[in-house]
Amino acid sequence: MSTDNAVQYESAPSLNVDVAIIGAGPSGSIAASLLHAQGKRVVVFEKQHFPRFSIGESLLPCCMTVIEQANMQNAVEQAGFQFKNGAAFKYQDKYTQFDFTDKFSPGPGTTFQVERATFDKLLADEAVKQGVDIRYGHSVESIDIDTEPCLSVTNENNQTLRVNAKFILDASGFGRVLPRLLDLEKPSTLPSRSAVFNHIRDNISDANFDRNKILISVHPDNQDIWYWLIPFSDGRCSVGVVGKEQQLQGLTSDANCDLNNVLTTMINQEPGLEKLLANAELINESALLKGYSANVTTLATDKFALLGNAGEFLDPVFSSGVTIAMQSAAMATKALVKQLDGQHIDWQKEYSVPLMKGVDTFRTYVEAWYDCRFQDAIFFDDPDPKVKQMICSILAGYAWDENNPFVSESKRRLDMVVELCRS
Secondary structure, eight states: OOHHHHHHHHTSOEEEEEEEEEOOSHHHHHHHHHHHHTTOOEEEEESSOSSOOOSOOBOOTTHHHHHHHTTOHHHHHTTTOEEEOEEEEEETTEEEEEETTSOSSOSOOOEEEOOHHHHHHHHHHHHHHTTOEEEETOEEEEEEOSSSOEEEEEOTTOOEEEEEEEEEEEOOGGGOHHHHHTTOEEOOSSOOOEEEEEEEEOOOOOTTOOTTEEEEEEOSSOTTOEEEEEEOTTSEEEEEEEEOGGGSTTOOSOTTOOHHHHHHHHHTTSHHHHHHTTTOEEOSOOEEEESOOBEESOSBOSSEEEOGGGTOBOOGGGTHHHHHHHHHHHHHHHHHHHHHTTOOOOHIIIIIHHHHHHHHHHHHHHHHHHTTHHHHHHTOSSOOHHHHHHHHHHHTTOTTOTTSHHHHTHHHHHHHHHHHHHO
C-alpha cells in the first residue's frame, strides 16, 4: 500500500464486526445467515447489484439440506423454480438417466433448476430479512492480516471504509478476491477448457423430453466435448458447450468472435440436440468462460477461509459448483462459530481436509469423464442396481458421505467398475 493510500485508509470511517464476508452469492448468503443465527456480527460486501447474471443453474439435491439449515427452504420451494429429480446422459444412440430419489445416501432426492440471477437474489434477500447486513456496490481493495484482519472497502462513490473483523470469509466466486490479494493462486491440475453458453427460448416440442432432469450430451465424434441443457420453468433453457478452445469450431481469441455462431455450430454437430433445439431462439449474446479451473495454496487459516469457487473450481460437468459452495459455507461457519466462542480450531483438520474429501470425490469423476472411463460406466447397458445407487448419490451431491464406498475409495471403486464394464 502506498503512503498516500495509507493516509486515506487510516482516516477512513471504520466498522467493527465479527466476520466480513466477500460476495453475496449462494455461499456468502448461506454463511451470513448461519452466522447471524448464532448471534455473530456479520457484514457482506458485494461488488455488483442483484439481480445479476451468473452461470451454474442446476442445483444438486444435497443443497436442499444446507438451504434448510439457513432457514431459506420455504422461500426456495415457493419461488416457482423448475423441479429437478435427476440427470440424463446421451451419447450417439445411447441414453441413460439417474433418478436422484433412487440413491444410496440419505437426504433429499429432489431439488430445482434455477435461473441464478433470481435464485442468488432470493437467497440474499432472505438473509437480509433475517437481519444480515449486505452492502452492494462495495469492492474489497486491500487486506491486512498481519494482526487482526482489516479490510479497505470502497463503494461506488469512491468512499473508503475501514473494516476491522475477527475473521474473513471469501465467497467471491470467480472474482477470487483473497487468492488475488494474498497471492494464494496456484495452477489447476485439470486441463484448460472453455465453455460457450446462453439462455434460449427452447420451443421444444418433443413430448419425451424430460424437463425435470438436466441433459448432458456428448459430442458424437469427440467424447472430450460435451453439452448441457438445463430447462427452466418458463419455457427457457440454459445451454452450453464445453471443450478445449481449439475443439470449439469458430472459437478464437479475437474480441469480435461470433460466440452465437460458435454455440449454434457446435449444437448442430450433436444430432440429438440439433433436432431437440430446431426451433430454439437465443435470448442474449452468448458468453465465454475460459480457463475456469482454479486452485489455491491455502484454503483457510485462523484469519480467513475460502468458500466455493474462491477456493477451487473443478468443472461444470456434474453441477458441483454451487454444491461445493454451500457445503463449504456450512463447514466453515460451523468451525468459525467455535473459534469466535473461544475454542482453538485446527482449520486444516476441521475445514480444509473434510471439504477436500468431497471435492476430490468430484475430481475423480471429472477426470474419469474426460478420459472416458466414467462415460463407459454411465453408458453400460446392464448396470448393477446397487452400484448405480452409490454413483447416483455422488451425482446428487452426496460426495461427503463416507458410508458410500464410492466416496471413501472413490478412485479404486470407480476403476473397478470401469474394468468390469469394459470387460
